Amino acid sequence: MSVLTNKRILLGVTGSIAAYKAADLASKLTQAGAHVDVILTDSAQKFVTPLTFQSVTGCRAYTDADLWGDEAHVLHIGLGHNADLLVIAPCTANTLAKLARGQADSLLTVTALASNCPLLLAPAMDGGMYDHAATQENLDTLNKRGAYIIEPAEGHLASGLTGKGRLAETTELIGHIRLLLGRDGWLAKRKVIVTAGGTQEPLDPVRVLTNHSSGKQGYAIAQAALDAGAQVTLITAPTALIHPVGARVMQVQTARQMLDAVLQESAGSDALIMAAAVADFRPKTSAKDKIKKEGGAPQIELEATDDILKAVSSRNDGKTRPKAVVGFAAESRDLLENASNKLKSKGLDMIAANDISASDAGFAVETNRITLLFADGREETLALMSKTEVAEIMIERIGKLLG
Numbered sequence: 001m002s003v004l005t006n007k008r009i010l011l012g013v014t015g016s017i018a019a020y021k022a023a024d025l026a027s028k029l030t031q032a033g034a035h036v037d038v039i040l041t042d043s044a045q046k047f048v049t050p051l052t053f054q055s056v057t058g059c060r061a062y063t064d065a066d067l068w069g070d071e072a073h074v075l076h077i078g079l080g081h082n083a084d085l086l087v088i089a090p091c092t093a094n095t096l097a098k099l100a101r102g103q104a105d106s107l108l109t110v111t112a113l114a115s116n117c118p119l120l121l122a123p124a125m126d127g128g129m130y131d132h133a134a135t136q137e138n139l140d141t142l143n144k145r146g147a148y149i150i151e152p153a154e155g156h157l158a159s160g161l162t163g164k165g166r167l168a169e170t171t172e173l174i175g176h177i178r179l180l181l182g183r184d185g186w187l188a189k190r191k192v193i194v195t196a197g198g199t200q201e202p203l204d205p206v207r208v209l210t211n212h213s214s215g216k217q218g219y220a221i222a223q224a225a226l227d228a229g230a231q232v233t234l235i236t237a238p239t240a241l242i243h244p245v246g247a248r249v250m251q252v253q254t255a256r257q258m259l260d261a262v263l264q265e266s267a268g269s270d271a272l273i274m275a276a277a278v279a280d281f282r283p284k285t286s287a288k289d290k291i292k293k294e295g296g297a298p299q300i301e302l303e304a305t306d307d308i309l310k311a312v313s314s315r316n317d318g319k320t321r322p323k324a325v326v327g328f329a330a331e332s333r334d335l336l337e338n339a340s341n342k343l344k345s346k347g348l349d350m351i352a353a354n355d356i357s358a359s360d361a362g363f364a365v366e367t368n369r370i371t372l373l374f375a376d377g378r379e380e381t382l383a384l385m386s387k388t389e390v391a392e393i394m395i396e397r398i399g400k401l402l403g
């Protein structure tokens, strides 16, 4: 169950060329389990049709014809009161101005006035319209009134101009929607640190020693913690993944940088989840210049890196250890025995034992096969499931550890 499952999202679409992108947003929200009702303004219908939205959401898409239809006397109140969130994307300068003034001349604006759920606005418009003092004053008014505003992006605009006015990307919009829906969740005000990705240990300015970690499991855990309302710091080694919206991201490269970041951030935090694949060994020295092949194959001397989890569990600098310290055990054999030993030797509260020999679990794939071991001796074997589902279960169990 994600933060979007069974949520009622009311999506207002206004007359911007970016209206076609709202169909993708409606589709992705529906796929994530949300119930999406759509209201199109008259000018939105110049770009897209109600049928487009009904087809991707399986729900009604309303227009101003409904404002004066059979349900007219209750429709706007019903839509406004039933929604968990009202999102207007794209939101034109005209609709912003109406909302700021409390004007109620269309089904969308009258519903916005009648609703009592959070309001998220994603402006999209051309050229200097966004920067215009009138638009900025309207945004300021709405912001002070509690509306959550997602700034448009800079870039190519439909007019051919370049400027700030592009509707934020769907993944970013969904990230903000999740953040708003989750903000009062059961981990609200809890500080959670998540590490992710495979560290890189430089050999010379060109080459690194690294591993196959994609970072997917760690990023999914960060997202699940955000969905539960936590304040998340994601300490990440290089990955190809998009940062989860709302996480404070610290980009690191080496095991030593990750150690420093974890020690700094975990003091005073509630939970630390070490999903990163940290290098156990690094080259003793990193060559200042590129190692050339003329010199023959180099002998590379390695040295051990610090064990980050052990350093956190046994810290004696007066700083408090997070209440829940969680690790992973990536094993190709003797899974539970090795995981249990790591749980004890690293002083953990929970460890996720991960069989990396299976082709459908571990590095780079979308699924994982995990057994959770707890410090009190409990054991919980999870079925093969997506890394997102693993993350949601782990965050739920960590929530219980925090009490």
Ligand code: CTP
Binding pocket: 255, 274, 275, 276, 277, 278, 279, 280, 305, 306, 307, 308, 309, 310, 326, 327, 328, 329, 330, 331, 342
């Ligand atoms: N870990 C760590 N610091 C390291 C290496 C690993 O904190 N220098 C963490 C990992 O993030 C993971 C857990 O320790 O949560 C176990 O990592 P794993 O690679 O499975 O085990 P290692 O401790 O490295 O032991 P081995 O390689 O011998 O299995």
